Amino acid sequence: xxxxxxxxxxxxxxxxxxxAWSAEQSYFRPVIRFERTANGSLVAFLADxxxxxxxxxxxxxxxxxxxxxxSDRMSxxxxxxxSVEQRVIEGVWSQxxxxxxxxxxxxxxxxxxxxxxxxxxxxxxxxxxxxYRTEEITFKSDADGxxxxxTLSRPEEEGPHPAVVLLQGSGENGRDYAYRGHKFFLVLxxxxxxQEIAVLRYDLRGVGESEGRLSxxxxxxxxxxxxxxxxxxxxxxxVDPTRVxxxxxxxxxxxxxxIHDQFERTAFLVLLAPPSLPGHQVLSRQRARIAxxxxxxxxxxxxxRKQSRQVFEIIRSDRDSADVASQLRPILQEGGARSDxxxxxxxxxxxxxxxxxxxxxxRPALRQVDVPVLALFGGRDLxxxxxxxxxxxxxxxxxxxxxxxxxxVLEELNHRMQPVKTEQSSEVREIETTVAPKVLExxxxxxxxxxxxx
Numbered sequence: 001x002x003x004x005x006x007x008x009x010x011x012x013x014x015x016x017x018x019x020a021w022s023a024e025q026s027y028f029r030p031v032i033r034f035e036r037t038a039n040g041s042l043v044a045f046l047a048d049x050x051x052x053x054x055x056x057x058x059x060x061x062x063x064x065x066x067x068x069x070x071s072d073r074m075s076x077x078x079x080x081x082x083s084v085e086q087r088v089i090e091g092v093w094s095q096x097x098x099x100x101x102x103x104x105x106x107x108x109x110x111x112x113x114x115x116x117x118x119x120x121x122x123x124x125x126x127x128x129x130x131x132y133r134t135e136e137i138t139f140k141s142d143a144d145g146x147x148x149x150x151t152l153s154r155p156e157e158e159g160p161h162p163a164v165v166l167l168q169g170s171g172e173n174g175r176d177y178a179y180r181g182h183k184f185f186l187v188l189x190x191x192x193x194x195q196e197i198a199v200l201r202y203d204l205r206g207v208g209e210s211e212g213r214l215s216x217x218x219x220x221x222x223x224x225x226x227x228x229x230x231x232x233x234x235x236x237x238x239v240d241p242t243r244v245x246x247x248x249x250x251x252x253x254x255x256x257x258x259i260h261d262q263f264e265r266t267a268f269l270v271l272l273a274p275p276s277l278p279g280h281q282v283l284s285r286q287r288a289r290i291a292x293x294x295x296x297x298x299x300x301x302x303x304x305r306k307q308s309r310q311v312f313e314i315i316r317s318d319r320d321s322a323d324v325a326s327q328l329r330p331i332l333q334e335g336g337a338r339s340d341x342x343x344x345x346x347x348x349x350x351x352x353x354x355x356x357x358x359x360x361x362x363r364p365a366l367r368q369v370d371v372p373v374l375a376l377f378g379g380r381d382l383x384x385x386x387x388x389x390x391x392x393x394x395x396x397x398x399x400x401x402x403x404x405x406x407x408x409v410l411e412e413l414n415h416r417m418q419p420v421k422t423e424q425s426s427e428v429r430e431i432e433t434t435v436a437p438k439v440l441e442x443x444x445x446x447x448x449x450x451x452x453x454x
Contacts, residue, residue, distance in 0.1 A: 013065045013082035017042065021089060021104040030093070032069070032078075032104060034060075044069050067091065075344045078102065124434045125183060126190040132156055139232035141205070143224035146212035150175050150202025150229070152236070153193040160240035162451050163198035164270075165229045167259075169250030170357070174208040175201040177249070182434040184249070184416055191440045197447065200233050219356035223255050227263035243267050243451050247443075248274065250384060250415065251357065253375070257365035268450055270443060271375040273384045273415050276366070276393040279357040280312035286383050293382065307335045311349065315358045321350045366396035372404035372450040373397055376439060378413030380420050404450055410438060 020033045033045045044060040059070035062082070067089060069078040080091020080102070089104040134153045141148055155161055166185045168177045177185035189199040205212030205225060226246065234241035245268035248256035253274030260266045275282040288305045296304070314327045325346045332345050348354065375393050377386035386409045397405040414420045417439045418431050 013067075013084055014042075014062060016082060016084050016087065017062065017067075017089075020047075020107040022107050023102040023104050030102075031107070046071065046074075072344055075348055080104070120181065120430055121432055122181060122183070122434060123432055124187045124190075126186065130190070130193075132193045137200070137232070139202075139228055141212070141221075141225045141228045143217075143221040143228075144212065146205055146210070146225075148202050148205060148211070148225060148229070149209035150200055151189075152198065152200050152233075153189050154198035154238050155193060155196050157196075159198070159238040160243075161196060161198045161238060162243035162245070162267075162447070163200065163233050163236075163239045164192065164245045164247050164447075165226060165233055166199060166201040167226050167246060167248040167252030167256060168204060169252055169273075170353070172204065172207050172214055174203045177201070179416065180429040182416070182418075182428065182431075184434060187434045188247070188440070191435075192444065192447075195444050195448075197444075198233070198236075198239055200229055202229055214353075215351055218352040219255060219360060222353065223259050223263055226252075226255075226259050230259070230264040230266060245269060245447070245451065247272065250274065254279075254360070254362045257362065257369050257373075260371065261365050261368045266371060268372040268447065269369065269374070270447070271373065271393075272417060272439075273377055273381055274362070274375060274389070274393065275384050276362060276389040276396065278361040279359065280316060282384060282388065283358065284308040284312060285385065285388055289382055289385065303335070307331060312358055315349060315355050321355075324350050324355075363392060363396040366393065367399045368401075369397065370401040373400075373402055373406070374443070374446045374450075375407045376417070376442070377407075377409045378415055378417055379409055379411035380413060380422075381415045383415040406446065408442070410436070410442075413439070 017034045018036070020031055022031045031047045033047060035043055035045070037043055042060050042062055044057045046055050046057065055071075057069045058072040059068065061068045065082045065084075067078070067080045067082055071077070074095060076093065076095035078091055078093045080089045082089050087106060091102055091104075093100050093102050130153070132153055132155050134151055136149070137152050138147050138149050140146070154163075166177070166188060168185070175185060176183040185201045189201050192199050203210040204214055205217055205221070206214035230244060230246065233239055234244050244266060246256045246259060246266045247270040248254070249272040253271035254276075256269050256271055256274070260269060284305065287308055288301050291304050292301050310331050311328060314324055314331070317324065319327070328346055328349055329342065332342060375390075375397075377384070377390050379386060390407055390409055394407045397407065410417075412419055413436055414428070416428070417435050418428065418433055419436050420427050420431065
């Protein structure tokens with residue numbers, strides 16, 4: 001699988017590694033940057049392009065020609081062999097149940113060979129000066145008093161204006177909700193603010209400039225964080241408190257009705273790619289479908305389904321975390337989890353928010369919604385497929401007191417509301433469009449029709 005370099009080498013691997021390296025030939029195209037600390041230690045960072053420093057790996061180890069990179073946050077690992085003669089690093093990237101062969105080459109070498117692709121443009125990303133005001137804000141969460149930080153963008157006119165809070169999906173997400181070079185919430189906030197709607201987006205707890213710990217947070221903690229953001233926005237002098245809504249994506253869309261029903265009322269709800277069934281059902285199908293699209297055999301897909309059922313049955317139980325962890329270890333080992341990553345997988349599966357997510361059924365909260373609701377699904381969404389989630393969403397909202405409900409499936413869009421040709425996540429990096437224009441148009445039109453504009 002990996003060929004060893006020839007023994008006769010005048011230069012050591014240690015002296016070769018530095019700067020940015022990329023894997024342009026792979027469906028997964030990371031950029032890994034190597035730097036030296038003041039004491040000479042080697043550190044590595046994972047980024048979307050060579051101009052970014054990126055997120056640091058938890059562990060960087062180079063012994064001889066053997067390189068190991070480990071990311072605790074992503075539950076991922078890269079193991080490779082450095083060839084000084086060829087100036088390549090050949091190895092395997094592993095994450096979850098998936099792995100990929102990667103051949104890393106220095107970015108400058110790839111460019112000289114004419115094989116490196118330039119970083120795709122992001123034409124929807126706004127550039128300063130903006131035709132509206134922005135201010136950096138902080139607010140306290142009533143979950144535990146943590147100070148959360150964000151950006152408020154608002155029209156130049158004094159107002160009062162209609163406004164929204166943007167709520168991300170799962171993961172360590174900052175206020176721009178960035179993924180593979182795309183800044184979903186930066187683009188969404190820019191568009192809405194140009195349409196005379198104030199927007200608050202914030203770093204999730206423990207991310208960016210926000211205090212707290214995301215890993216130990218429950219789903220209710222995240223809901224209370226969002227409720228606190230809504231209250232902050234309602235109290236801002238430029239905002240009309242009677243016209244403040246919530247736009248949530250993925251998990252954010254799933255818990256948005258609960259936030260409205262239990263913690264802080266909103267004037268309207270916009271749900272983008274929201275799970276509409278219990279989390280364990282959505283995740284089980286998601287894992288099997290991703291494996292299928294990635295080329296797994298029918299037997300492998302069936303094995304993933306079986307393991308998912310076992311794992312979620314344990315996660316959803318009332319056992320404490322230690323008991324759940326002991327039950328999960330043998331199942332994950334049998335499923336192929338390597339010993340050096342087993343503990344990371346156990347911790348990820350026993351975190352409070354993940355256990356809450358697996359158990360949570362959004363339909364009871366949807367049935368209680370009494371304000372206008374717009375739900376948008378992407379026709380090519382692998383994570384929250386409309387074939388599974390759109391009908392339950394319609395059914396639950398039909399039973400709700402709200403008389404203004406719209407559930408739409410937008411064909412050819414992925415989970416992040418981008419136009420795609422395939423279901424492969426690797427396509428995201430190459431797409432120039434961050435948010436499909438028809439999503440922005442429909443969202444703005446719907447808000448204008450359902451929230452009074454002066």
